[in-house]
Amino acid sequence: MDDLAHVGHLTDLADLLRPAAIRAAATLGVADHIAAGVHDTERLARLCGTRTEVLDSLLRYLVSLDLLDRDKNGGYALRDAARPLLTDHPLSLREALRLDGVTGRSDTALLGLVHTVRTGEPAHVGLFGRGYWESLDEDAAGSEAIERAALGQLVFDAELIRDTYDWSAVRSVVDVGGNTGAILTSLLTGHPHLRGTLVDLPGVTRVAAKNIAEAGVQDRCEVVAGSFFDPLPAHRDVYLLSAILGDWDDAQAVAILRRCAEAAGGTGKVLLADVSLDVVMKSDDTARTELLLRAMMPRPVRTVAELTRLGRAAGLRVTWQGPVTPVRSLIEFSA
Numbered sequence: 001m002d003d004l005a006h007v008g009h010l011t012d013l014a015d016l017l018r019p020a021a022i023r024a025a026a027t028l029g030v031a032d033h034i035a036a037g038v039h040d041t042e043r044l045a046r047l048c049g050t051r052t053e054v055l056d057s058l059l060r061y062l063v064s065l066d067l068l069d070r071d072k073n074g075g076y077a078l079r080d081a082a083r084p085l086l087t088d089h090p091l092s093l094r095e096a097l098r099l100d101g102v103t104g105r106s107d108t109a110l111l112g113l114v115h116t117v118r119t120g121e122p123a124h125v126g127l128f129g130r131g132y133w134e135s136l137d138e139d140a141a142g143s144e145a146i147e148r149a150a151l152g153q154l155v156f157d158a159e160l161i162r163d164t165y166d167w168s169a170v171r172s173v174v175d176v177g178g179n180t181g182a183i184l185t186s187l188l189t190g191h192p193h194l195r196g197t198l199v200d201l202p203g204v205t206r207v208a209a210k211n212i213a214e215a216g217v218q219d220r221c222e223v224v225a226g227s228f229f230d231p232l233p234a235h236r237d238v239y240l241l242s243a244i245l246g247d248w249d250d251a252q253a254v255a256i257l258r259r260c261a262e263a264a265g266g267t268g269k270v271l272l273a274d275v276s277l278d279v280v281m282k283s284d285d286t287a288r289t290e291l292l293l294r295a296m297m298p299r300p301v302r303t304v305a306e307l308t309r310l311g312r313a314a315g316l317r318v319t320w321q322g323p324v325t326p327v328r329s330l331i332e333f334s335a
């Protein structure tokens with residue numbers, strides 16, 4: 001390659017327009033409208049709520065990327081390559097790519113990667129001055145995104161929490177950072193004697209309350225909007241932290257554990273069900289995955305020994321330890 005070719009190659013590698021255009025199309029639902037029979041820019045612009053002339057530039061650019069075609073009337077048609085942008089495609093990428101979605105918002109922060117490389121902090125903090133969860137929480141679009149993302153399934157061996165911990169003598173559990181309620185509803189359904197409290201940021205709790213009602217366990221469950229850096233509902237038997245600490249550095253993680261410890265008091269327990277993404281980082285494309293995870297979270301990997309040290313720093317001692325799988329560990333602490 002000569003210098004000019006190198007410049008062209010690097011320019012192409014660094015081009016931001018291609019992903020931005022595809023994600024703009026996913027956000028606007030362009031493919032859905034075209035598939036519904038709307039082919040001309042003016043009507044598409046009305047449906048998408050856009051400027052006609054700029055939308056036309058976007059559509060022509062998508063033609064140049066072989067995602068759209070021109071039809072005989074000068075309108076736009078979908079090429080097969082663009083079909084995964086359809087909302088109802090069996091392998092739809094629309095939700096993942098739209099910029100107002102849960103992953104789209106997180107992916108956008110990759111533009112702040114240099115902040116992570118410099119400081120180890122999430123890219124989101126460098127780019128937007130606040131963490132991802134906080135920013136997701138700050139407007140109604142965030143709640144809508146959480147709702148659409150349908151984060152209902154148990155992930156990272158989360159069923160271990162329900163199945164391997166001895167809940168028989170436990171009466172009340174607080175799911176701290178319980179997200180949309182998938183884990184808490186599975187706990188309350190699997191252990192009908194339990195009462196639950198879900199604590200999360202307000203935008204998330206709106207969705208959680210709906211899910212908890214749909215699961216039919218609302219009479220045994222309260223939902224509290226708040227921060228786990230502030231005092232938590234006190235005197236419950238167990239304070240569960242599932243997949244929380246990876247988003248926080250050691251000092252912040254100890255602060256969260258301290259809030260759980262003080263609410264648990266002398267008799268309650270803190271059940272740390274942490275996720276460690278070591279195996280995920282060691283997947284085929286290690287460097288890429290590692291960089292992606294590091295851009296999103298300060299500590300994607302912590303060993304049981306490291307977690308135990310954090311617990312001790314928060315004034316807790318280990319009173320039970322459950323199974324350790326490649327992605328999940330369970331540690332019960334008491335004050």
Ligand SMILES: C[S@@+](CC[C@H](N)C(=O)[O-])C[C@H]1O[C@@H](n2cnc3c(N)ncnc32)[C@H](O)[C@@H]1O
Nearest residue numbers: 133177178179200201204226227228229242243
């Ligand atoms: C990675 S998710 C874990 C969700 C769930 N515990 C699980 O295991 O699937 C992190 C959760 O922490 C919540 N969160 C982030 N910051 C918070 C804060 N300051 N106070 C309470 N919840 C917070 C987020 O809204 C999100 O639901």
